[in-house]
Amino acid sequence: xxxxxxxxxLRKRNRAMVISAVRRAGQxxxxxxxxxxxxxxxxxxxxxxxxxxxxxxxEAKGAEASTARRGRPQVAIxxxxxxxxxVAVVLLFNLLSVAVVDFSGRVIAEERKKLSTFDxxxxxxxxxxxxxxRRQTARPAAAGRTVLRVVLAVQGTTDATSRKMxxxxxxxxxxxxxxxRLEKAFGVPVTVENDCNMIAxxxxxxxxxxxxxxxxxILLSHGIGMGxxxxxxxxxxxxxxxxxxxxxxxxxxGALCRCxxxxxxxxxxxxxxxWRSASGASEDEAPVSDISADDMASLAxxxxxxxxxxxxxxxxxxxxxxxxxxxxxxxxxxxxxxxVGIGARAFDLIEPALRSAIAMTAGGQHSKAISFATYADExxxxxxxxxxxxxxxxxxxxxxxxxxxxxxxxxxx
Amino acid sequence: xxxxxxxxxLRKRNRAMVISAVRRAGQxxxxxxxxxxxxxxxxxxxxxxxxxxxxxxxEAKGAEASTARRGRPQVAIxxxxxxxxxVAVVLLFNLLSVAVVDFSGRVIAEERKKLSTFDxxxxxxxxxxxxxxRRQTARPAAAGRTVLRVVLAVQGTTDATSRKMxxxxxxxxxxxxxxxRLEKAFGVPVTVENDCNMIAxxxxxxxxxxxxxxxxxILLSHGIGMGxxxxxxxxxxxxxxxxxxxxxxxxxxGALCRCxxxxxxxxxxxxxxxWRSASGASEDEAPVSDISADDMASLAxxxxxxxxxxxxxxxxxxxxxxxxxxxxxxxxxxxxxxxVGIGARAFDLIEPALRSAIAMTAGGQHSKAISFATYADExxxxxxxxxxxxxxxxxxxxxxxxxxxxxxxxxxx
DNA sequence: GCTCTTTTTTTCGAGCCTCGAAAAATATGT
DNA sequence: ACATATTTTTCGAGGCTCGAAAAAAAGAGC
Numbered sequence: 018x019x020x021x022x023x024x025x026x027l028r029k030r031n032r033a034m035v036i037s038a039v040r041r042a043g044q045x046x047x048x049x050x051x052x053x054x055x056x057x058x059x060x061x062x063x064x065x066x067x068x069x070x071x072x073x074x075x076e077a078k079g080a081e082a083s084t085a086r087r088g089r090p091q092v093a094i095x096x097x098x099x100x101x102x103x104v105a106v107v108l109l110f111n112l113l114s115v116a117v118v119d120f121s122g123r124v125i126a127e128e129r130k131k132l133s134t135f136d137x138x139x140x141x142x143x144x145x146x147x148x149x150x151r152r153q154t155a156r157p158a159a160a161g162r163t164v165l166r167v168v169l170a171v172q173g174t175t176d177a178t179s180r181k182m183x184x185x186x187x188x189x190x191x192x193x194x195x196x197x198r199l200e201k202a203f204g205v206p207v208t209v210e211n212d213c214n215m216i217a218x219x220x221x222x223x224x225x226x227x228x229x230x231x232x233x234x235i236l237l238s239h240g241i242g243m244g245x246x247x248x249x250x251x252x253x254x255x256x257x258x259x260x261x262x263x264x265x266x267x268x269x270x271g272a273l274c275r276c277x278x279x280x281x282x283x284x285x286x287x288x289x290x291x292w293r294s295a296s297g298a299s300e301d302e303a304p305v306s307d308i309s310a311d312d313m314a315s316l317a318x319x320x321x322x323x324x325x326x327x328x329x330x331x332x333x334x335x336x337x338x339x340x341x342x343x344x345x346x347x348x349x350x351x352x353x354x355x356x357v358g359i360g361a362r363a364f365d366l367i368e369p370a371l372r373s374a375i376a377m378t379a380g381g382q383h384s385k386a387i388s389f390a391t392y393a394d395e396x397x398x399x400x401x402x403x404x405x406x407x408x409x410x411x412x413x414x415x416x417x418x419x420x421x422x423x424x425x426x427x428x429x430x
Numbered sequence: 431x432x433x434x435x436x437x438x439x440l441r442k443r444n445r446a447m448v449i450s451a452v453r454r455a456g457q458x459x460x461x462x463x464x465x466x467x468x469x470x471x472x473x474x475x476x477x478x479x480x481x482x483x484x485x486x487x488x489e490a491k492g493a494e495a496s497t498a499r500r501g502r503p504q505v506a507i508x509x510x511x512x513x514x515x516x517v518a519v520v521l522l523f524n525l526l527s528v529a530v531v532d533f534s535g536r537v538i539a540e541e542r543k544k545l546s547t548f549d550x551x552x553x554x555x556x557x558x559x560x561x562x563x564r565r566q567t568a569r570p571a572a573a574g575r576t577v578l579r580v581v582l583a584v585q586g587t588t589d590a591t592s593r594k595m596x597x598x599x600x601x602x603x604x605x606x607x608x609x610x611r612l613e614k615a616f617g618v619p620v621t622v623e624n625d626c627n628m629i630a631x632x633x634x635x636x637x638x639x640x641x642x643x644x645x646x647x648i649l650l651s652h653g654i655g656m657g658x659x660x661x662x663x664x665x666x667x668x669x670x671x672x673x674x675x676x677x678x679x680x681x682x683x684g685a686l687c688r689c690x691x692x693x694x695x696x697x698x699x700x701x702x703x704x705w706r707s708a709s710g711a712s713e714d715e716a717p718v719s720d721i722s723a724d725d726m727a728s729l730a731x732x733x734x735x736x737x738x739x740x741x742x743x744x745x746x747x748x749x750x751x752x753x754x755x756x757x758x759x760x761x762x763x764x765x766x767x768x769x770v771g772i773g774a775r776a777f778d779l780i781e782p783a784l785r786s787a788i789a790m791t792a793g794g795q796h797s798k799a800i801s802f803a804t805y806a807d808e809x810x811x812x813x814x815x816x817x818x819x820x821x822x823x824x825x826x827x828x829x830x831x832x833x834x835x836x837x838x839x840x841x842x843x
Numbered sequence: 844g845c846t847c848t849t850t851t852t853t854t855c856g857a858g859c860c861t862c863g864a865a866a867a868a869t870a871t872g873t
Numbered sequence: 874a875c876a877t878a879t880t881t882t883t884c885g886a887g888g889c890t891c892g893a894a895a896a897a898a899a900g901a902g903c
Contacts, residue, residue, distance in 0.1 A: 021447045021467035024890040027435055027860060034434045048880060054434035057862050062882055088879025089869040254763040264792035265757040268682065269749070276792055336682070344678040344757055350667035379677035379689055437861040440889060461851060470891050475853055501850025502898040 028064075031056060033417035035064050036073065039096055040412060041225075044077055046091030065094060073100045073120075073416050096121045101411050102162040104150055105403030106169040107396060108142070109212065110134055110187045110239065110307065114396060115149045117159045118404040120411075122222075125162075126153040129396070134187040135306075142188065143195065147202045165411050167207040168403040169195050170215045172242070174261075177254070179208040186240060186275070208406075212236065213260075214251055215402030216357055216395060217244030222405050223398070227390065231352040233345070235262065235338070236395060237360020237367075239307060240275060241283040247349060263287065265344060267337040272300035285337030286367075288313055288360065294330035295320075310359055317363040331366035338367065339374025339381075346380025346387075354389050357398060361391035441477075444469060446830035448477050449486065452509055453825060454638075457490055459504030478507060486513045486533075486829050509534045514824050515575040517563055518816030519582040519612075520809060521555070522625065523547055523600040523652065523720065527809060528562045530572045531817040533824075535635075538575075539566040542809070547600040548719075555601065556608065560615045578824050580620040581816040582608050583628045585655070587674075590667075592621040599653060599688070621819075625649065626673075627664055628815030629770055629808060630657030635818050636811070640803070644765040646758070648675065648751070649808060650773020650780075652720060653688060654696040660762060676700065678757060680750045685713035698750030699780075701726055701773065707743035708733075723772055730776040744779035751780065752787025752794075759793025759800075767802050770811060774804035 031054070038050050045053075051061045068074040077093040100120040107114040114129035128149055134142065146169065154164060173185030180196030199207040213236050220228040230249040236242035241263030245252040252260060263283035264276060271280030272290065284290050289304040295316055320327035342354070356364050368389065375381035392398060444467070451463050458466075464474045481487040490506040513533040520527040527542035541562055547555065559582065567577060586598030593609030612620040626649050633641040643662040649655035654676030658665040665673065676696035677689060684693030685703065697703050702717040708729055733740035755767070769777050781802065788794035805811060 021444050021469040021473075022435070022440055022890095023469070024440070024859065027437070027440060027889090031434050031861090046880075056434040056436070058881070059863075059883080060434075060861055063861085066882090085871075086879075087871045087877070089867095089881070091880065260762075261760040261792055264760045266753050266760075266791055269680070269753050269787070269790070278790060278792060281792065340679050340682050345761070347674040347677045347679075348758070348761070349673075374682070377682070377691060378679055379674055379691060379694065435861095437888065440860090444890090459851075471852070472854080472892080473890055476890090479853090498900075499850075500848070500900045502852070502896095504851065 029417050029419070031060065032064055032068065032419060033413045035061065035068065036096075036412045036416060037409070039074060039094055040409070044093040044095045046093060048091060050094075067419070068416075069094070071416075071419065072097055098123060099162070100416070101165045101408075102154075102159065103404060103407035103411065104154065104164055104167045105400045105407065106146055106150060106167060107212070107215075107399045107403065108134070108146060108169060108171050108187070109396070109399075110172065112396070113145055113149060114400060115146075115153050116400050116404065117153050117156075117162075117164075118408070119162070120408065122404060122408060124400075124404075126156045126159045128153050135189070137188070139188075139190045139193050142190070142193065143198045146195070147199065150199075150203070164203065164205055165415060166205055166407040167199055167203060168215075168407040169199065169207065169209050170212045170399050170403050171195070171209060172212050172240075175209045175211055179210060182209055208410075210403065210406060211242070211244070211253075212395070212399050213242035213244035214253060215244070215406065216355075216398045217246050217251060217402070218406055219398040219400075219402035220355055221246065222401060227353055228355070231350065232355065233342075233352055234355045234357055236358045237286065237288075237356055237364075238358040238395070239288045241286055241338075245349075262341060262345065265341050267340055273303065275304045282337045282341040286334040286341075286360070291330045291334050291360075292316065294333055295327040297326055313359055314362070317366060320363070320366050328366065331363060332370040334360075335367040335370030335372075336374045339371040339376075340378060342371070342387075343375045343378025343380040346375070347378065348380075351380065351383055351387050354387060355392060356389055357392045358395045359393070362393045364389065364391045442830050442832070444473065445477055445481065445832060446826045448474065448481065449509075449825045449829060450822070452487060452507055453822070457506040457508045459506060461504060463507075480832070481829075482507070484829075484832070485510055511536060512575070513829070514578045514821075515567075515572065516817060516820035516824065517567065517577055517580045518813045518820065519559055519563060519580060520625070520628075520812045520816065521547070521559060521582060521584050521600070522809070522812075523585065525809070526558055526562060527813060528559075528566050529813050529817065530566050530569075530575075530577075531821070532575070533821065535817060535821060537813075537817075539569045539572045541566050548602070550601070552601075552603045552606050555603070555606065556611045559608070560612065563612075563616070577616065577618055578828060579618055579820040580612055580616060581628075581820040582612065582620065582622050583625045583812050583816050584608070584622060585625050585653075588622045588624055592623060595622055621823075623816065623819060624655070624657070624666075625808070625812050626655035626657035627666065628657070628819065629768075629811045630659050630664060630815070631819055632811040632813075632815035633768055634659065635814060640766055641768070644763065645768065646755075646765055647768045647770055649771045650699065650701075650769055650777075651771040651808070652701045654699050654751075658762075675754060675758065678754050680753055686716065688717045695750045695754040699747040699754075699773070704743045704747050704773075705729065707746055708740040710739055726772055727775070730779060733776070733779050741779065744776060745783040747773075748780040748783030748785075749787045752784040752789075753791060755784070755800075756788045756791025756793040759788070760791065761793075764793065764796055764800050767800060768805060769802055770805045771808045772806070775806045777802065777804045 034054050038053050047061050047065055051058045074094050075097040077095050098119040098121040103118050105116045111131055111134055113132055116124045117126040119125050171182045171185050174183045176183055182193045182195055184191055195209045196207050217234045232246050234244040243260045243262035245260050264281045266280050267282045268280040272284040274281040274284035288308050292308050316327055320331050447467050451466050460474050460478055464471045487507050488510040490508050511532040511534040516531050518529045524544055524547050526545055529537045530539040532538050584595045584598055585600055587596045589596055595606045595608055597604055608622045609620050630647045645659050647657040656673045656675030658673050677694045679693050680695045681693040685697040687694040687697035701721045705721050729740055733744050
């Protein structure tokens with residue numbers, strides 16, 4: 018059962034609330050914080066004085082005299098960028114990316130590199146990650162900073178404790194303990210997250226007006242992934258990493274999916290499925306392992322140019338996505354959808370069939386109210402999501418505790 | 431954003447925690463409460479003294495000398511049955527039921543009655559509910575008790591604030607404001623809940639070992655409903671009452687559903703669908719409005735007796751449920767399933783096809799781990815769910831506040 | 844039957860925390 | 874300059890939880 022509230026938890030929670038209010042607003046006055054948190058001015062004053070003394074927050078000296086009003090002017094408080102540093106690692110198919118991020122969320126060092134994930138051994142995959150993190154944290158811009166946390170995003174499923182990558186399409190190896198290995202290498206907490214979940218986290222920070230309490234991020238790529246936020250919280254399974262939207266059943270006993278089963282949404286809407294369908298191959302044909310962005314772009318161009326098998330393939334994809342979303346919206350309330358990744362570049366080809374399919378479902382009752390936005394590039398979003406995940410964790414767990422020892426990270430370089 | 435914790439919230443929350451610990455355990459000692467809540471003995475002592483003084487809890491005088499151990503014996507604390515009274519109203523197709531329940535959850539007055547819901551006007555439906563509640567709260571057993579809350583369960587969808595019944599298969603009237611009307615009549619808070627959600631709530635209290643943090647209740651009746659508990663909380667939509675499992679899409683453009691669309695799970699697994707299929711009618715044929723329990727029993731008997739269209743109809747139902755659950759389990763982690771209602775009596779006919787269908791899906795990876803239990807009768811569960819919903823609300827909101835005025839209910843008779 | 848041991852429950856003072864009111868600080872308007 | 878307006882800090886009061894110690898209430902041993 019949920020545990021009682023100890024007296025000392027009180028301060029910790031309220032400190033966390035203040036930090037979170039500042040992170041969300043960027044620059045806020047104490048008065049504003051008091052208003053959003055519902056705490057009294059005196060409490061906010063005391064807490065923010067502590068946080069400033071500890072170097073977590075800082076008063077803005079830049080004093081951009083906002084609206085010249087009467088009375089004592091508000092003093093803007095912001096995050097102290099040097100309070101902590103985190104690292105976002107993104108490991109995708111044939112691509113590794115690392116970003117070192119300061120406490121305010123600014124990227125201070127970054128690298129990305131192509132590699133053949135499928136040909137690398139488990140040790141090599143781990144080694145590449147560790148090496149790139151060391152390389153970037155050692156750069157002058159990041160020198161002297163101590164990293165407090167590392168978040169690694171991967172395609173595929175992770176375990177409930179966010180320590181292992183259970184399965185991923187980028188490699189044949191299973192159950193790689195990235196969390197444990199990276200923690201051992203760096204001496205700071207490391208979590209492994211699903212790429213689509215990080216996209217969802219990122220969207221909230223990227224566009225809080227549109228992506229507030231309930232929304233859906235769908236990654237249209239070689240496979241189909243989903244990140245779901247419900248009631249303001251990332252929706253993940255209790256045991257695994259969460260919603261395998263791509264493997265909901267579109268047509269029982271239908272097209273062959275990469276997962277070996279039949280009729281999954283992905284088996285109609287994944288890049289390989291669109292390619293297979295456009296090339297006139299049988300739905301029983303085994304999926305190809307990869308299709309370049311250029312090839313997909315050419316395919317989309319053909320589909321836009323004339324009515325033919327290419328256009329039909331995109332329509333089938335739209336239909337599968339529409340029925341899938343319809344079934345999803347039978348379970349949850351309709352919400353804004355973000356289409357992310359290469360497939361989103363061809364969303365114009367997908368949308369009509371998607372909309373008419375969703376209109377045929379119970380979930381699509383208000384299908385006109387469901388709005389779609391597209392984001393062609395997933396990597397920046399995944400990186401942003403990892404950074405914010407790491408930072409908000411530090412906000413809540415490390416800095417809110419107010420234990421100076423805990424905020425002393427390690428020099429991971 | 432979530433609001434800060436005021437100092438006076440502390441006591442309220444911890445009081446709520448103590449009450450909830452006692453409700454769950456039935457009879458517990460202060461030491462046990464301290465252990466489960468994590469609060470200190472002194473705090474528990476102070477809080478329980480208050481609660482006993484306020485007549486919310488009571489020391490068990492019965493003193494069934496548990497295990498004769500050394501040391502001062504534990505004093506068992508339990509709920510004081512007379513601390514509050516609530517009413518559970520269940521309005522189903524052609525059936526109305528009312529139960530008056532004391533603070534410990536015991537039913538002290540009960541009535542159920544057949545009526546033709548489809549033929550009644552909106553006013554008559556509301557009137558029947560009010561009349562039966564008045565009748566039962568006026569009975570000697572419940573006399574003198576003051577009711578603190580009423581919870582009404584209905585089939586169909588409710589609004590986000592649990593005040594209105596938006597749509598229900600039991601009547602043609604839409605948007606009936608049961609919440610408002612009953613509150614006006616009785617002068618105490620009234621909420622309107624979905625029947626399947628109440629079944630889910632009930633199962634947690636009925637068998638906490640099996641139905642703990644994650645499980646699914648599926649109502650197999652004329653239609654198909656679902657109640658879902660994830661991470662210990664009832665899963666409901668932000669706007670409507672929640673998971674319309676029965677209207678997930680099983681076969682795009684498939685059999686005609688009661689909702690007017692095509693291919694829903696319900697259009698294969700609802701009573702009317704099984705009946706239609708068994709009678710050899712076309713999938714395009716409009717669903718009949720009701721089938722008696724006896725007729726369904728005869729149908730099941732025929733199906734058990736020999737291989738024919740009846741048996742095949744149940745197989746189709748199993749297949750639809752299996753693929754539906756497979757898609758659901760793609761989104762959430764596999765969890766125990768409770769099959770409730772008339773359809774559960776024929777689960778032996780449904781299960782084989784259900785299991786082979788679910789095994790074809792991604793969600794069914796560990797299909798052997800998914801266990802099914804059946805409950806032939808839904809009404810007792812719905813009533814229990816309503817009672818517990820009302821009582822736990824009172825625990826958390828009314829009694830935890832410690833405001834004597836708030837705990838003075840109204841005599842609704 | 845008396846004392847010792849063990850376990851539960853209560854009591855009591857210390858230490859925090861938040862709050863409201865008042866004071867201090869720091870602007871603008873006139 | 875002085876009045877006004879607004880933000881921020883200060884300060885004492887009241888409450889809450891905690892740990893330690895005391896009190897209560899049994900069984901165990903002789």
